[in-house]
Amino acid sequence: VAEALHLLHERGIVHLDVKPDNIYVKDGVYKLGDFGCATLxxxxxxxxxxxxxxxxxxxxxxxxxxxxxxxxxxxxxxIYELVKGSPLPASGSHFLALREGKLSLLPGYSLQFQNLLK
Structure with missing residues (x-):
C-alpha cells in the first residue's frame, strides 16, 4: 500500500481516503482501492x-x-487500527490525541514499530 501511495504521489495524485475499508487483499497481495476522493x-x-x-x-x-x-x-x-484490533474513535479526547500522534502503547510490539506509526 505504501508503494501504491508512492507511485500516486510521484504522479502528482493523492488518495485522501486511505483506511482499512479501502485496502483489499487478494492472494496475499494488498491493493489500494476507492479513489473517489483522489485529487491532484x-x-x-x-x-x-x-x-x-x-x-x-x-x-x-x-x-x-x-x-x-x-x-x-x-x-x-x-495500520494502528488494524494492529490494535479496534476501530479508531470518531470524536472526543482520544480522537484529538491520535491526530497529534499520541498513541496508546501496543503491548507485544517493539517501540521502534510504535514510533514508526507516530
Missing part, C-alpha cells in the same frame, strides 16, 4: 476529504498544503 497533489482541484478518523488535524482544519502527507498519516492510522 497541488490542490488545484476541489478537495473531498475522506473519513475523519484517518485524517490529520491539518486537513480537518482546511489546511491543504502537503496533501501527500495526509495519505501517509492515514496509512499509519490504518
Amino acid at each position: 497533489k497541488d490542490g488545484s482541484i476541489q478537495i473531498e476529504e475522506g473519513d475523519a478518523r484517518y485524517m490529520p488535524l491539518e486537513i480537518l482544519n482546511d489546511k491543504h498544503e502537503h496533501l501527500d502527507r495526509v495519505d501517509i498519516f492515514s496509512l499509519g492510522a490504518s
Whole structure:
C-alpha cells in the first residue's frame, strides 16, 4: 500500500481516503482501492476529504498544503487500527490525541514499530 501511495504521489495524485475499508487483499497481495476522493497533489482541484478518523488535524482544519502527507498519516492510522484490533474513535479526547500522534502503547510490539506509526 505504501508503494501504491508512492507511485500516486510521484504522479502528482493523492488518495485522501486511505483506511482499512479501502485496502483489499487478494492472494496475499494488498491493493489500494476507492479513489473517489483522489485529487491532484497541488490542490488545484476541489478537495473531498475522506473519513475523519484517518485524517490529520491539518486537513480537518482546511489546511491543504502537503496533501501527500495526509495519505501517509492515514496509512499509519490504518495500520494502528488494524494492529490494535479496534476501530479508531470518531470524536472526543482520544480522537484529538491520535491526530497529534499520541498513541496508546501496543503491548507485544517493539517501540521502534510504535514510533514508526507516530
